[in-house]
Amino acid sequence: MRKGQRCKLLVTIQSASNLRAADINFFGPGTSDPYVKCKIRGKPFPPNLSFETKVLPKTLNPIWTDEDHLMEPIVPGDAIEFEIYDRDRFGAHDLLGKATLEFHQFYPNGFFDSLVLMEAGSKQQGKATLKVNVECEGMTSAGDLDPRCFIQILRATNLKAADWGLAKKSTSDPYVVCQIVGKERTEIKTKVIMETLEPEWNEEFEMIDYEIGDDISFQVMDWDNRGADDPLGDYTISYADYWKDGAEYHTELELNNTGMEAVSLLEVKVTTEVPELPKVVVHDPAYHVVRGMTWPVPFQLRSLDTGRTHRLAGYTRIGRSAKQLDASIDLILNGPGTKDISKLHATIKCWQPPDSQEWHLRLYKRGKHGTVKINFSVLTSDEVTWIECGQLRYDLMKDAISQLTGFDPSLVTVNFNDNPTVAGRLLDHATSLVQAEVDIPPEDNTWNLTEDLGIKLSDMSELQLVDILGTACAYVGTKLLQMGMRPFTIVQASGILCDIDTMVGPNWVCGSCGTENDDRHAFCAFSTCQRAGEGFGAGPGGGHAGGGTSVGNVQVDGICGIEIHSGDTIRFGINESWLLDKVSLFPRSNMAMAAVKIISGKAAEDPTEIRNLRIPNIASHHALQGCMTWFDLSRVVLEWLGEPDEPPCVDAIEVLDEVGALMSRHEAATLEEQELYPVQKILDEVRIGMTIRLKLCSDPCLLAPVLAHLEAHRRKLELMFADRDAIPD
DSSP, rough: OHHHHHHEEEEEEEEEOOOOBBBOTTOOOOBBEEEEEEEEEOOOOOOOOEEEEOOOEEEEEEEBOOOOOEEEETTTTTEEEEEEOOOOOSSEEEEEEEEOOOOOOOHOOOOOEEEOOOOOTTTTHHHHHHEEEEEEEEEEEEOTTTTTEHHHHHHSSOOOOOOOOSOOOBBEEEEEEEEEEEOOGGHHHHHHHHOOOSOOEEEEEOOOTTTOOOOOOEEEEEEESOOOEEEEEEEEHHHHHOOOTTTTEEEEEEOBBOOOSOOEEEEEEEEOOOOOOOOOHHHHHHHHTTTOOOOOOEEEEEEETTEEEEESSSEEEEEEOOSSSSSSTTTOOOOOTTTOOOOOOOOEEEEEOTTOOOOOEEOOOOOOOEEEEEEEEEEEEHHHHHHHHHHHHHHHHHHHHHHHHHGGGEEEEEEEEEEEOOOOOTTOSSEEEEEEEEEOOOOOOHHHHHHHHHHHHHHHHHHHHHHHHHHHHHHHHHHHHTTTTTOOEEEEEEOOOOOOOOOOOOEOOTTTTEEOOOOOSSOOOSTTTOOOOSSSSSSSTTTTTTOOOEEETTEEESSOOEOOOHHHHHTTTTTTTEEEEEOOOOOOHHHHHHHHHHHHHHTTTOOOGEEEEOOOOOHHHHHHHHHSSSSHHHHHHHHHOOOTTOOOOOEEEEEEOSSSSSSEEEOOOHHHHHSSSTTTHTTTOOOOEEEEEEEEEOOOHHHHHHHHHHHHHHHHHHHHEEEEEEHHH
């Protein structure tokens, strides 16, 4: 059973049999008026830890009903005591028998049987029984990831005597009540030690619902069989006093409110445990998109300050240009064809999942480069070939260092000192001293990685290094034979001296939940715990100088990043805001697209529905410029064409220049659109010699409202003329 667990008991008193007759009957056999007292041993505290049943009169084989009682909290070691009494109207009640049920008898499977009563009388001894049911409910304790607090109540000294007596020395019946301040349901009590001022309990229990920061109160009480219990002193331990992160806090508390001048002491131990949280594994959905993947993607970044745009690629590194642009207000991306990038600020990964046409983008905050410097010496079998093989030995060593560190050979640079004079761990008679440097990309540069790599290289034996170098030599040997040179082998190698220089800070510990996080995390990675955004707007200067990377007001993580979408505003540093736009995957000529649209439109047009008015003179131009609506413009064009009776049902108007080239096309498919259309936009393009083209529409959905509008306009004119005729000359 786990330390600190506790349970509830449902105790049911069912029946008793063969009880002793405590009441004498002169006219028949004797009888009793039995009832049962039940309590947890040493804890006579009603109602949770003790109770009494109803009295059943005049019976030696009582059967109780509705006697189900909940007892809590029960801790390991507790026992249940049952006592059956005969109730007397006057005088003390007579004991008819008692029994004890130990903890192991009812935990964990409960108890459903009869108990043989002790002290049942000489004639009934071994015959009198009590039948009970005890069910265990819900063993509870703190969760596996919750902080835990264990209290040991050891002893008290020099307590006040609360019970006075003439025939015997004054004393007390002390017990201790312990609870978390402000949490009444956490209360727990020790056993009562009868008639002593120097009690020893040596009891341990766990505080339920414990949280970091809780204060714990202790109150020593004197138990009284009748009336309220008397306080003997109290003390409250603050969190700052006992919190030792797993250490045992052992102290003697000087009790307050004792009611006497002498000092009363309570000796306690408080032990706290904070379980080690499981290591959080953060999954990057775009882990498969790595540096060098430059496939085209339909997205670009557009500066909200300058309007400059940058196309994105599958893997885009965002940083500073060392050769161009203003470093205080603009960035540069290593998109297709761009290699001029330094001071990495952020990374964007873009990809399409298998069997999907949907694009996904993730943004990662900037990292920092790290370096691993490696020194060791080698002794070769042929010094001349080793030196004269030139580039081959550089390739050999790059491959070997790559295998040692796990980084790509392109990140490794190697130098050879063919006259080594370094002593110490290096060989005294070495052919060459190898000096290698590995550039750790920001994407891989974490505190844990560099620390583990340093341990791996430092612990590598000389034989292991020779074995790795020998594998690389075997590959180079084939090429040497093709060149007419004698192959060589690595005879001996020294141990590795390494120096790791990383700009990544040590992993930080969340102040809320205690989880250790990688330095590149902007937030705590454990469960739902969150830490305030790191770096946002905190930089001392503008542009790239501080401020972090954020989408909206959400800080960007450096390991798993944040998903971004078209339309998102991305802030780099403090002063730079960029908009993520979706664009064509392969940009096309706008002129070609416009030409295709015009040709397609003309191919679908019916020549009988087209009306062309080439503006002949200033009079027609002046008439057109006086039009206020789409409807008026259509009607004036038709009148100048000599078709005043043609309904001005037009759904498209085009403006052509002097040579017939299309300048603009305007469409309005409903009468409501035409009434609201800004016709001045059309008239601003019209000049003498240009052409206005109308496309007539025979669609009833447009024609019917136009005819109704014409009829209403005709009636309006008739009324206006009638009113004019009514005016006397």
